Amino acid sequence: xxxxxxxxxxxxxxxxxxxxxxxxxxxxxxxxxxxxxxxxxxxxxxxxxxxxxxxxxxxxxxxxxxxxxxxxxxxxxxxxxxxxxxxxxxxxxxxxxxxxxxxxxxxxxxxxxxxxxxxxxxxxxxxxxxxxxxxxxxxxxxxxxxxxxxxxxxxxxxxxxxxxxxxxxxxxxxxxxxxxxxxxxxxxxxxxxxxxxxxxxxxxxxxxxxxxxxxxxxxxxxxxxxxxxxxxxxxxxxxxxxxxxxxxxxxxxxxxxxxxxxxxxxxxxxxxxxxxxxxxxxxxxxxxxxxxxxxxxxxxxxxxxxxxxxxxxxxxxxxxxxxxxxxxxxxxxxxxxxxxxxxxxxxxxxxxxx
Numbered sequence: 001x002x003x004x005x006x007x008x009x010x011x012x013x014x015x016x017x018x019x020x021x022x023x024x025x026x027x028x029x030x031x032x033x034x035x036x037x038x039x040x041x042x043x044x045x046x047x048x049x050x051x052x053x054x055x056x057x058x059x060x061x062x063x064x065x066x067x068x069x070x071x072x073x074x075x076x077x078x079x080x081x082x083x084x085x086x087x088x089x090x091x092x093x094x095x096x097x098x099x100x101x102x103x104x105x106x107x108x109x110x111x112x113x114x115x116x117x118x119x120x121x122x123x124x125x126x127x128x129x130x131x132x133x134x135x136x137x138x139x140x141x142x143x144x145x146x147x148x149x150x151x152x153x154x155x156x157x158x159x160x161x162x163x164x165x166x167x168x169x170x171x172x173x174x175x176x177x178x179x180x181x182x183x184x185x186x187x188x189x190x191x192x193x194x195x196x197x198x199x200x201x202x203x204x205x206x207x208x209x210x211x212x213x214x215x216x217x218x219x220x221x222x223x224x225x226x227x228x229x230x231x232x233x234x235x236x237x238x239x240x241x242x243x244x245x246x247x248x249x250x251x252x253x254x255x256x257x258x259x260x261x262x263x264x265x266x267x268x269x270x271x272x273x274x275x276x277x278x279x280x281x282x283x284x285x286x287x288x289x290x291x292x293x294x295x296x297x298x299x300x301x302x303x304x305x306x307x308x309x310x311x312x313x314x315x316x317x318x319x320x321x322x323x324x325x326x327x328x329x330x331x332x333x334x335x336x337x338x339x340x341x342x343x344x345x346x347x348x349x350x351x352x353x354x
Contacts, residue, residue: 003040003346008122008330010036012323015115030114034104041130042096043089043350048132048342057088077165078135089349095138099130102141103295106148110299112259112306116319120298123326127333127343129291136288139163139170143292147176169285172275173292179271181264183253189246189270196274203278238287241325242273242294249300255307262303269296 014033018026044050059068060082069079085091104118111117129137142163149155156177163170249256249266256262272293279286301322308315333339 004330004334004343007036007040008119008326011115011119011122015113015119018113018115026114027108030104030108033115033118034100037104037130038097038100039350040348041126041134042093042100043348044092044131045089045347045349045352046342048128048338050342053092054088057082057091061086075135075164075166075168077162078167080165092134095134096130099134099137099141102145103137106141106144107298110261110265111302113302116305117298117302120301120322120326123329124298125295127330127339131343133288136167136169136291139167140292140295142166143170143173143176144295146173150176153177169289170292172289175271176268179264179267181261181267183250183263183266186250189250192270192274193243193277196277199278200280203281238276239273242269242276242297245297245300245304246270246273249304252304252307256300256303258307259303262300265296265299268293269300272296 011033014029018029021029041047056072056074056079059065059072060074060079062068062083065079065083066076069076081095082088082091085094103121107117107121108114125137129140140163142159146156146159146163149159157174160170160173163173246266246269249262249269253263253266256266272290275290275293276286279289305315305318305322308318
């Protein structure tokens with residue numbers, strides 16, 4: 001249990017220390033933090049869905065892995081990885097390594113306060129993604145690679161295709177090609193928000209009709225309807241946070257625009273709110289489908305704090321709010337009914353072997 005307390009504290013210590021050191025040392029410090037994350041998550045023997053993934057490994061390690069992947073409705077890329085990698089521990093370690101490389105390098109390159117961004121990452125994605133649904137975390141990493149290469153359409157689509165073979169929800173990220181890289185007027189976003197609400201009212205009937213014609217969609221619909229997610233009813237904290245952060249960033253858009261690609265990332269982040277609302281009738285799908293775009297919360301929040309570095313009072317206020325929000329999220333994760341079962345005690349086969 002101590003590791004879940006000491007790791008976020010260590011990240012904050014690294015952040016404040018990074019403010020007084022040069023870029024070279026800051027980069028070394030970030031590499032050290034990345035290695036720590038890899039060791040913690042890559043050599044674990046617990047976490048959300050760990051036992052389920054271990055069970056699937058035994059199935060996909062056989063010769064008929066492709067047929068079994070269709071039977072269990074698992075993405076062929078992940079099933080194939082289980083087939084060619086001889087040990088489940090190695091599967092977790094290799095996939096985690098790729099997640100750390102792709103996601104963390106993107107964070108470092110696109111944030112002025114990368115350690116602060118990692119602290120927010122811990123609150124949003126550590127438990128459920130890196131230590132749980134690591135197939136989607138893998139897909140998010142390749143989406144970030146695709147965004148880095150978005151000007152090369154063929155390369156972009158190739159990277160999204162790889163992401164798709166590990167989590168089918170990655171298909172939705174193709175819309176990144178049409179998301180504007182410049183901001184609209186604020187009223188345009190309000191109109192888009194209203195449209196997403198209307199879609200959320202109409203889509204349930206349409207989706208149920210389509211799923212009846214596809215066994216795969218029917219199975220996935222049934223799964224998402226019965227998934228252990230809190231039901232989305234009315235306005236909730238996720239909507240408030242996403243709309244609030246976007247509005248705050250829009251208000252200070254001139255400051256943020258001095259950092260490359262921030263307007264594009266703001267539009268991507270707003271898309272997470274639209275998807276979350278439009279698919280609110282399937283809570284798990286709304287949460288997972290919007291997660292690709294919600295990733296940019298950690299980028300925007302940390303950079304928003306950075307642009308007020310010359311206004312200490314405002315920066316401290318923003319820092320306090322976002323740090324408190326991240327802590328609350330971490331605490332909420334600890335109160336999940338299956339948290340103790342999945343995360344306590346923390347188990348790491350590397351440490352055990354040592």
